[in-house]
Amino acid sequence: MGPEQNIILEGRGVSRYFGALAALSGIDFSLYEGEILGLIGPNGSGKTTLFNVIVGVCRPSEGKVFFEGRDISGMSPHRICQMGIAKTSQIVQPFTRMTVAENVLVGAMYGGGLPQKEAWEKTREILAFVNLDKVMNTPSGKISIPERRRLELARALATSAKVILLDENMAGLNPNEIEEALDLLRAIRERGVTLMVVEHIMRAVMGISDRMIVFNYGEKIAEGTPREVAENPSVIRAYLGDKYA
Amino acid sequence: MLIQAIITGLLLGGIYAVYSAGFSLIFGVMGVVNIAHGDLVMLGAFTSYWLFTLGHIDPFLSIPFSALTLFIVGYGIQRLIINRVVEAPPIMSYICTFGIHLIIANLALRLWTADYRSITTSYCGSHLECAGLVIPYARLATFGMAVVMVGGLYLFLNRTDIGRAIRATAQDREMARLMGVRANHVYAMTFGIGAAITGVAGSLISSYFVIYPQMGLSYTVTAFCVVVLGGMGYIPGALLGGLILGVLESLTATYWNAGMSSALTFFILFLMLIFMPAGITGKGIVE
Amino acid sequence: MIQTPPGRAFTLPRKAVLLAxxxxxxxxxxPAFCHQGYALRxxxxxxxxxxLASCWNIMSGYTGYIDFGPAAYFGIGAYATALLMVRGGVPFFLSIVLGGVVAVAFAVPVGLPTLRLRGAYFAIATFAFAEATRQAVLExxxxxxxxxxxGSHGITLPIGPTHQFFYYTFLVIMTVLFVITYLVERSRMGYALKAIHEAEDAAELIGVNTLKIKIxxxxxxxxxxxVxxxxxxxxxxYITPNDVFSVHITIKMVIMCLLGGMGTLLGPVVGASFLTLISEPLWARFPYDYLIIIGVIIVLVIVAMPKGIVGTLLEWKVDSRGT
Structure with missing residues (x-):
């Protein structure tokens, strides 16, 4: 089940500066339909910035992002979401005083563009899929951390996204929970959703990604299969320092 | 006439800067938009007024008294009331300070009637004349005091232990608490210091402006403008914002119409918020 | 918060409909049985x-954006109606609707930039807008x-009809606003408003055009x-800019809503009834201490009951059911 060769999301020369600081410089990337692409790199290497540029939270200073061949750079986040790209955040932001189901409903109605009745059906289907149906009527501020992580995914899925960007969706989970989370990601891929994953838990991201891109200081330093990346000297240098290279 | 208008504006702006610095401090540290701020100006002004009327103490000499009085008032307000809502959504503190405004302004009205009052000192008519410009001594002295006060507050925040504790708490309440800072005490100190410097402004104002119990709200509004101009929560910005606003108001009043000057003030405030929310200095807190 | 079972979002408990x-x-x-002018007034x-509290609730109660300038629209409506009736001889009901249209013509261009501001900045900007309009009309x-x-001489309108006329007019407007609030709360828009309140950036990321919804x-x-x-x-x-653009109108709207409970359907009803009913006797008994007492009540309510009357009751209900 290797990746098909259909490019769904593409970045050309994407740069983003904050004042004099280059958070991203001249990144090219391609995301193939149906694959799981892992992004790794030390803290502050530009992964989260790249996600923010893709979903429109910040504009690229230079370069362009194309989704299904259309230039989406500079569009507003809600527009990009409606087109089919969703993102889960590193810091979960549930609508705490709304129930779990209502959280997902907002995604289905607005991101997915469904009328309220169909949106409820979709919501129930997705809550069952991510195994949150038992807490659907609980206020989302009162559910556990793994449940909150799954709620973030559920909201993204409810928007009928074709591409989902996951920003450290496994942070704070124990090894068992990580295994469950990985199974869920595989199941999401089975639904035909393409995934781009930023993760610090190396074993997890290595195990699930078809391909990986490695960032350091806002630049792409390596790209390839997990094995190729793991053996790449510049990657080892970035992670472990010069003497190991 | 132009230079005269600018000088008048600068002298006025100095006063704006002092009480706006207090407003800015309170907002910067606690995120509280203190609607009762102008009432603290009023209390400072009346402290000086009564000390002058009953005790024949010159308003410049009564400054320490009004600073102390207002420090106590401010500390008490924060400790007893605002500390309870500081963690709540911001609307709570806005409305709470509005309630405090109603209480202070109307108590003052009951105690001192709605009369307009002013202090007539022996030197109030004397002024400096040079090159055809008229500069009243009292205003010049006030301006000097104003600059010293804002500078002093800035140094206080940067050079003293309590000042550092205040800034640390402003940046990260949880972290400050872990480092042993008592946030409730620091907040009360902050409000107390903000109120004290505002009381000083009140004393300065009493030396040449008409004062009355209901004067507060318009001073609060000016403080909004000054602080937004200079950058919310950035103390030196209050000085810059105060001077700019003073000059602008003075120029519109001279060349156009005094009523229009406040409409213009609001218009500028509105535009600033939209286009430069961090103020002219760009150092204000932006949410 | 009242839970809506999925898929049944459009039905209302029968008892509630009957009661309403x-x-x-x-x-x-x-009015058919009560002819006392005072009671009707x-x-x-x-x-x-x-x-008024419902108006503020629809915007600020649900989104959490604190609008400190609704007095601008109150004043715009008052002046538009007065000028249309006096200068143009336009009938009353048409005038108030046109007044509303004029307000919207201001609200959209004002809202577009200001609704991008957050927190205290939005509050101060709307306040500045209201004060600028008051000064502009004055000067x-x-x-x-x-x-x-x-200017400050104000405008005198044609002598109005009886208190009974205004009783019915406000009854209709209040009912319309109540129904709108109910419908908004259950609609797509209601969910979006609440989502904006809770986490605006997250709402934008899952497809909500937050600026449009806020506008x-x-x-x-x-x-x-x-209107x-x-x-x-x-x-x-008889109206003057200082009356109809007064910051006290804004404050009254905010406090009524806050007393009752922001972002709840019944909050404005409870808060406005409570405030008006206690204000009247207080005003009559203690004309000089009235505002001091109101100030004390505000502070006490904020400190003791930050969720408002309805919010506090709902919380008790939820706690007693156990979640």
Missing amino acids: AAVFVTLILV LMGMIFMGIA WDRVLGVNFFQ YAYAISAFFTA IGGVDAYWLT
């Missing part, structure tokens, strides 16, 4: 308070040398605030 209908019919019949004022004639708004809420709020301003101008028969 019964209250409405009773209120329609009251007081009821009319309560209805106006509820309507317009003098600065431009015309005779239009008549809608702001414009609806401005429209009805202006109410127009009716009140006719009731007062």
Whole structure:
């Protein structure tokens, strides 16, 4: 089940500066339909910035992002979401005083563009899929951390996204929970959703990604299969320092 | 006439800067938009007024008294009331300070009637004349005091232990608490210091402006403008914002119409918020 | 928060509908049996308070954006109605609707930039807008040398009809706003408003055009605030900028809503009734200490009951059920 060769999301020369600081410089990337692409790199290497540029939270200073061949750079986040790209955040932001189901409903109605009745059906289907149906009527501020992580995914899925960007969706989970989370990601891929994953838990991201891109200081330093990346000297240098290279 | 208008504006702006610095401090540290701020100006002004009327103490000499009085008032307000809502959504503190405004302004009205009052000192008519410009001594002295006060507050925040504790708490309440800072005490100190410097402004104002119990709200509004101009929560910005606003108001009043000057003030405030929310200095807190 | 079972979002408990209908019919019949001018006037004022608080609730209660400038729209509505009636001879009901339209014409361009601001900045910007409008109306004639708004001299409207007329007018407006709030709360828009309140960036990321939703809420709020301003101008028969653009109108709206409970359907009803009913006797008994007492009540409510009356009751209910 290797990746098909259909490019769904593409970045050309994407740069983003904050004042004099280059958070991203001249990144090219391609995301193939149906694959799981892992992004790794030390803290502050530009992964989260790249996600923010893709979903429109910040504009690229230079370069362009194309989704299904259309230039989406500079569009507003809600527009990009409606087109089919969703993102889960590193810091979960549930609508705490709304129930779990209502959280997902907002995604289905607005991101997915469904009328309220169909949106409820979709919501129930997705809550069952991510195994949150038992807490659907609980206020989302009162559910556990793994449940909150799954709620973030559920909201993204409810928007009928074709591409989902996951920003450290496994942070704070124990090894068992990580295994469950990985199974869920595989199941999401089975639904035909393409995934781009930023993760610090190396074993997890290595195990699930078809391909990986490695960032350091806002630049792409390596790209390839997990094995190729793991053996790449510049990657080892970035992670472990010069003497190991 | 132009230079005269600018000088008048600068002298006025100095006063704006002092009480706006207090407003800015309170907002910067606690995120509280203190609607009762102008009432603290009023209390400072009346402290000086009564000390002058009953005790024949010159308003410049009564400054320490009004600073102390207002420090106590401010500390008490924060400790007893605002500390309870500081963690709540911001609307709570806005409305709470509005309630405090109603209480202070109307108590003052009951105690001192709605009369307009002013202090007539022996030197109030004397002024400096040079090159055809008229500069009243009292205003010049006030301006000097104003600059010293804002500078002093800035140094206080940067050079003293309590000042550092205040800034640390402003940046990260949880972290400050872990480092042993008592946030409730620091907040009360902050409000107390903000109120004290505002009381000083009140004393300065009493030396040449008409004062009355209901004067507060318009001073609060000016403080909004000054602080937004200079950058919310950035103390030196209050000085810059105060001077700019003073000059602008003075120029519109001279060349156009005094009523229009406040409409213009609001218009500028509105535009600033939209286009430069961090103020002219760009150092204000932006949410 | 009342839970809606999925898929049944459009149905309302039968009892609640019957109760609401019964209250409405009773209120329609009251003037037939009660001829006391004072009682009708007081009821009319309560209805106006509820309507005003509902306007503020639709915008600020649900989104958490604190609008400190609704007095601008109240004043715009009052002046538009007064000028249309006096200068243009336009009938009253058409005038108030046109007043609402004028308010929307202001609200959209004002809302577009200001609704991008967050927190205290939005509050101060809207406040500045309201004060700027008041000053502009006050100084317009003098600065431009015309005779239009008549500055602080104010405008006198045609003598209005009886208290009964205003009782019914405000009853209708209040009911319309109540129904709109109910519908908004259950609609797509209601969910979006609440999502904006809780986590605006997250809402934007899952496809909510947050700016558009906020503009809608702001414009609806401005429209009805202006309509109410127009009716009140006719009731007062004499208006000046300092009355109808007063910051006290804003504050009253905020406090009524906060007392009752922000972002709840019944909050404005409870808060406005409570505030109007305690204000009247207090005002009559202690004319000089009245505002001090109101100040103390505000502070006490904020400190002791930050969720408002309805919010606190709902919380008790939820806690007693156990979640």
